[in-house]
Every structure is written in C-alpha cells, then in structure tokens.
Amino acid sequence: MIDVQHLDYSYGTKAILRDLTFDIAEGAFTAILGANGCGKTTLLRCISGLLTPNRGTVSIDGTAVSQYTARQRAQKVALVQQHPQTDIEFSAFETVLMGRNPYQHHLQNESQEDWDIVENAMKQTNTWHLRFSLPSQMSGGELQRVMIARALAQQTPVLLLDEPTSNLDIAHQFEIMELLSAINRNEHKTILIVVHDLNLALRYCPQALLLHDQSLLYQGPTPDTLTPDRIRVAFGVRAQNIDGYLRFER
C-alpha cells in the first residue's frame, strides 16, 4: 500500500532521514516509534506529500506521491497534524465538511452525499453533538476527534496521524486509540501513527516501525520490535517487559 524506497530528506545540510526503505501492507495499523528528533514527523509529512524528499520515492497504491495532483493526493492520504489550529472561527461541522474538499469542484457546493458522509464521520468519532462548537470552545480530546472526523470525511485508504494522543489524559488516549482500532478494523484503512507512549503502541498497534539515527532500526510486529535491546539503542533507557507491559529505568 505504502512503499518507501531509499528516502532521503534533509533541511539544508542537516539530514533528517537517511536511506529509508520499507513498505506497509494494506490495512495495517502501524506505530512509528523513535526518540525525539529522529524524523518521525518528517517521515509522515513525506508520505502525505507535504514535503518532497531529496532522494528516493514514496508510493501509495503503486504511484509516486509526487505524481498525484493535490486533489488526487487528498483522496489517497489524510493527515491529522500534531497541533490542531484553535483560533479558527469555523464550527466543528464546517471543519469536518472541509474534508470533502478534494471531491468538490471550485464553485460546487456540498451535496447531500457530502453532508451524510460528514454526519457519519462525526457520529463515528462521537463529535456530532459538538457540530456547532468552535475549536476554542472544545477540549483537546474533542478537537482531536474533530480532526480525525475531518480525515475520515476525506474517505482515503491511508490515514496518517502525528501524535494524536499527546496532551491528552490517559482515558482520552485510550479513547482515541480505540477509535483508531475500530476504524482500522471496520473500514480496513491503512493507519500510520506517531506515538511516544510505547505501552500505548504495544497495546493498540499490531505493527511498528522503529526509527533510530535518521534511519530504520526495525520493522515488524510491535512486541517483536520493542525488545529491551532495541529500546536501549533507540531511546537510551533500560526496559523490562513484564507480562506485556514495559517498565523503564534510566
């Protein structure tokens, strides 16, 4: 589904990603793991087409992301960014409706079908009751769910999320991850998610990509990926796996 070949990305002279090669199967729910600054966000942005790699290719459905027009790309990949904008005066409903933009022409207004899709996406993410609220009136968890609803309204086969659980309390972290699991299960969407909490990844994401030092350290099922040895290399901490739960020490 997602095929990354020899991906290099650098800001100026600073290399962010080096010679990254992997592919993600259709319908996989994959966590992107790694220490701060190892290029997780950059990787997501390269896959979503927001950034153009210096070398190498990212393909979705067999076609290089750079070959798609912005519209086509937005019908293939949806991205939920790390920090949703809160100073916008569009209601939650209008925000989710924007997810239909890749399917509309310039002067075309929303069809009944668009409205139904938006209603569905908002009910699925439990945000329908918030439809008249502005971002400034919502909590972090609510806003994050609205952003996920917008990504669902895009009806893409691939969904990318950049730390959707950061800044959320533990109950809301579970809520978001369960929501994503359900989306992955029911709609067979291919999901790639950047997470910092390794236990959260272990619990909800069957697959994992572990990045270290700007390149790929390991790709595989999450329990196989997060061994104490690899955690030590990637994060510089000692870890113990106790009945499927990771305990960390310095």
Place this chain on the structure above:
Amino acid sequence: MKKRVNIWLVSSVLLVILAVAMALCSTVGVVHFDRESLLASPIFWNLRLPRVVLSVLVGAALSVCGATYQSVFRNPLTDPYVLGISSGASLGAAIAILLGLEAHLWGVGGMALLTALLTILLIFKIASIGNRMHTTTLLLTGVCLTFLITAVISLLMALRQDKMESIIFWTMGSFASASWMDVWIVLPVVVLGILVVLFYSKDLNLLLVGSETAQSLGVEVEKVRRRLLLFTTLMVAFAVSACGVIGFVGLVVPHCVRLVCGADNRRIIPYSIFVGGLFLLLCDTLARTLIPPNELPVGSITSLLGAPMFIYLLYKSKRSI
C-alpha cells in the same frame, strides 16, 4: 442546498439595495434638479454618474481585496494597502504632479498605475523563493517599501513645497475628478479580479485554516495563492490610481460582514462586494454634499462612519458569546 439559496437571495437583496442607493445618490448634489432636467443635464451624466459608479467599483474592489488578504495572510489586521501598492501609486502620482502632468488625460493616474505595478513586481520578486511565495517576507517587504516610498514622497514634497498641497490631497483620496474614462479603465480589472477571488473563495477558507491543512485537503496552495495575490494587487493598483488612497474600507468592511455572517469566505466575498460598494458610495456622497460647495476628504468620512459602526459590531458580538 439551503445555504446556496441563501447566498443568492442575500446577494440579490444587497444588489437591489445598492442599485437603489446608486440611483438616489446620483440625484443629490450641490446643484439641484427636478426630475426632467436631471436626465437632460450633463452634470448628471458626465460628473455624478461616473463618480457614483467609480466609488462603488473601488469600494467593492478594496473590500474584496481586504477579505482576500486577511485569509491569505491569516492576519485580521491586513488591509489592501499592506503590500505597499498604495505608496507605490502615491509616488507615481507625486512625480506626475511635480512634472505638471495634471492637465494631461490620466497623467497622474497613469503614472500612479505605472509605479504601483512596478511596486508589485518588486515585492513579488523579493518574496519569491523559487516558485514559492513566502507570505511573511511578502508582508514585511510591503511594510518596508511603504516606509521607504513614504520617505521619498516626503523628500519630494520638502523640495517642492509649492506642490505639497496637491500631493497631500491626492494621497488622501478623492472621487472629485472621476470620469467615465476612469470607470472604463478600472471596471474590467475589478470585474475580472472579483471573479477570480469568487472562484477561489472555498480555497480561501482552507488557506485561512492553514496552508499545510489546505495542501493536505487538496488545494494547490502555491498556485492559488499566487493567482489570488496577482489579481488582488492589480485591483488595488488600478483602484488607487483612479482615486488615491482611501483607507479603512478594505480593512473593516470584510470584518463587519464576517461578524454578521460568519467566517465562510463563500459568503464574505460576495457580500463584501455589495457592502463595500454601498459603504464607499454613501461616504463619497456625504463627502460631496455635507458642506457644499466644498468637498470633505472621503477617507476621513469612511473612518468617521466606519469606526464607530465596527466598534458597535465588535461590542455586540462580544456580548453574544
């Protein structure tokens, strides 16, 4: 579907109001006519009517440009003059006045247009990195150029104090010299520019949310932004050249519309056309009729009328939250 009907309905109502206002405003003036002599008078046909039409055109253009800039730059404080086009035009006008071109047909306006277009070229050149347009650089370049050009104009005025008054008067903005020729020069640019902005009004909403969000939702951000900036700057350049710098309209009309009808540019842009046109028409009518036979600077009327209205709307919207 419901929304669509509303936009057309509201726009039609606004259009009717604007048309009635244009008709009424062209009947009032320093010289009074009865109904029959009015339609026979060259004062009506060659002075008032072009003036009324031009003020509506300029008001609409400035408001639409203001609304566009506020979304493109994601900054509520931007007005059509923020990129320095107005000062560019003023420089041209000042040079034309110093050279004594006032008597020539469109001598001042033409020169103003020329320097305004050169200013646009310059700021686009500076702010483009490859084929990308850096908006912060664009804004800062505009602000800086404004200072630079204003300084040059002050120097010119200091050196030629006999012309100072006419230069200052030009920069304050006025429709007193409006003619049909002004209308024919400004009309095509304004109509084309407004059509382009209307075409991209949905993309403006997404740009307002953020350029990355817009891009990931299928907007060709660079292309759209470049086109919008090109056509709006052209509108501003032609408007300023025809009537000088009229402040406040482009800043506040879009905000007033936004306070009443929400943040959706698919409504703000069309409504701004009518509200902006109507507002500037009323202000100019007041400017030429309040203390006959003298004229007040229309820019001061726009602020005097507009600022309290805007503050009232802000106050009201604060209470409703």
